[in-house]
Amino acid sequence: MRRREFVTFLGGAAVLWAGIARGQQSDRLRVIGVLQGLASSDPEGKARYVAFKQVLQQLGWSDGHNVRIDLRWGEGNANIMRRQAAELVALSPDVILTTGTEATERVLQATRTVPVVFAVVTDPVGGGLVKRLSRPGGNATGFMQAEYSLSGKWLELLKQIVPNVNRVAVFRDPTVTAGIGQFAVIQSVAPAVGLEVTPINTNDAVSDIERAVSDFAGESNGGLIATASASVITKRELIVSLAARYKLPAVYFNRDLVSSGGLISYGANFTEMYRRAASYVDHILKGEKPGDLPVQAPNKYELVINLKTAKALGLTIPPAVLARADEVIE
Numbered sequence: 001m002r003r004r005e006f007v008t009f010l011g012g013a014a015v016l017w018a019g020i021a022r023g024q025q026s027d028r029l030r031v032i033g034v035l036q037g038l039a040s041s042d043p044e045g046k047a048r049y050v051a052f053k054q055v056l057q058q059l060g061w062s063d064g065h066n067v068r069i070d071l072r073w074g075e076g077n078a079n080i081m082r083r084q085a086a087e088l089v090a091l092s093p094d095v096i097l098t099t100g101t102e103a104t105e106r107v108l109q110a111t112r113t114v115p116v117v118f119a120v121v122t123d124p125v126g127g128g129l130v131k132r133l134s135r136p137g138g139n140a141t142g143f144m145q146a147e148y149s150l151s152g153k154w155l156e157l158l159k160q161i162v163p164n165v166n167r168v169a170v171f172r173d174p175t176v177t178a179g180i181g182q183f184a185v186i187q188s189v190a191p192a193v194g195l196e197v198t199p200i201n202t203n204d205a206v207s208d209i210e211r212a213v214s215d216f217a218g219e220s221n222g223g224l225i226a227t228a229s230a231s232v233i234t235k236r237e238l239i240v241s242l243a244a245r246y247k248l249p250a251v252y253f254n255r256d257l258v259s260s261g262g263l264i265s266y267g268a269n270f271t272e273m274y275r276r277a278a279s280y281v282d283h284i285l286k287g288e289k290p291g292d293l294p295v296q297a298p299n300k301y302e303l304v305i306n307l308k309t310a311k312a313l314g315l316t317i318p319p320a321v322l323a324r325a326d327e328v329i330e
Contacts, residue, residue, distance in 0.1 A: 030067045030285055032056075033088035033114075035107060037081060037100035037230035040073035044233075044256045045099070048274040052097065055278035061285065074103050076234030078175065081106040089114055095284045097277055098142075100230045101127055101178040108140060115290045118142030119277045120270050122178040122228055124295055133295040141290040143276055144297055145228060145268045146253075151182040152189035154251045157266055158223045159193045160321055162249045165223040169198045169216045169248075171239055173229035182227040202231040206238060217246035224250035226257060228267070236260050247313055255304040258329060263309045264317075268298035302326040 034052075038045035049071065053063060061067045070091055074081035085106040088096055095115040098104040104118040108129060121129065121144050130136035133144075158165060170186055173179035183199060190197045200212045216222055224243055226232050232239065233256065240261045243250040252258060252265040280293055303321075306329040310317050322328070 030061070031091060031093040032061075032067055032069045032281060032285075033091060033093040033096035034069060034071045035074060035081065035084055035088060035096065035098045035103045036072070037074040037076060037098075037103040037233075039075045039234050042233070044270070045073070048099075048271050051271050052274040052278050055275045056281065059278065059282040061282065067285075074106075074230065076230045078102060078106070082109070085110045095281050095290075097281060101129075102173075102176050102230050104129055104140070104142075105176070112139055114139060115284045116140040116142070117277050117280045117284065117290065119273045120145045120228075120268075122146055123148055123181055126181060127177040130295055133297075135292065136295055137291045139290055141280065141293040141295055143273045143280075144295055145270070145273065146298065146301070148181045148185045150267070150301070151185040151227060153266060154225050154227075154253070155186060155189050155193050155195060157264065157321075158225065158249065158251045159195070161251075161264065161315065161317055162223055165221050165249065166194055167196045167198065167216070167219065167222040169200050169213065169222065169224050171200050171202050171224065171226045171232055173202050173227075173231045174199070175203055176229060179227065179229050186225065186227075202229060202235055202239075206235075209235070209238065210242065213242045213246060213248075217248060222248055224248050226250060226252045226262075228253040232257075236262075244309070244312065249313055249315060255302060255327065258304045258306045258309075261306065261309055263306055263313065263315075265302075265304045267301055269300075269302055273298070305329065 036045050063069045072084035072088060074084055081103050089110040096107055098107050098118045099120050101121050104121055107116055116139055119142055124130045124144055129140055170183060172183045187197055198216055226239055236257045240257055250263050252262045253267045255265050258265045303325045304327045305317055305325045
């Protein structure tokens, strides 16, 4: 074989083997871990997961074909989330999707190398999840549900729909940074809108929560605020039922509680956040680093009103508030 022909042969073989190697790499079954902070029976959590998988499939990733998705449910319990996070990290996944601040914290305690995409997180910088929003650094990025400043809007909204309210009980989880931060903002805003604040800890036993609401409802002109946390979501049926039992107007952080019978909510669309998270998972599976992908805020906040609940409470929603509603449940 002539020297030129031999060199050409070697060059062609190198290209061939490189193509085979790339093909083998692309054919490798990727692993996506998912840690939801909610209960496995939660219908909203299931709907968000379905939306996530649908967008992944549109982007070319099919569960059981070129990816394997390992799903875990945190059941709104910190100890369970810690165990589930460790189990997911032990699988050596290519990326982990987390829901909520608490679930994300548990995963980042378990790994600082596996890429993490989070959704429904409040203040990821203040919570220590990322260094900055524009360029997170580290192994995590994702989609925040709101900054703490949104918490003050819930108080203002409560005052708009019930002008004579002068006391507010705030459901919060004091064991997570988001719970502490949201409550701090509410406390700082309350005097300006003429409201006295009482905390109710959502990580307490059900009987303690029931007793706290009963005691609070013993005086007139009271209202409720439900801040963002996994424990509020898992106990939403309890919270909504207590608001109805004691005829307390309540503002919630997400439409899930309004569709469960709550009065009004103002916050991000969590299902849309899952769809957007799928695009970041796609970027990471294709080789991008989470630290280079900016943390994104919601495109918009939605105002959802349940008129049936308003009628049961004997309330008339002001026309100006109704006009701003993105969804009205009747």
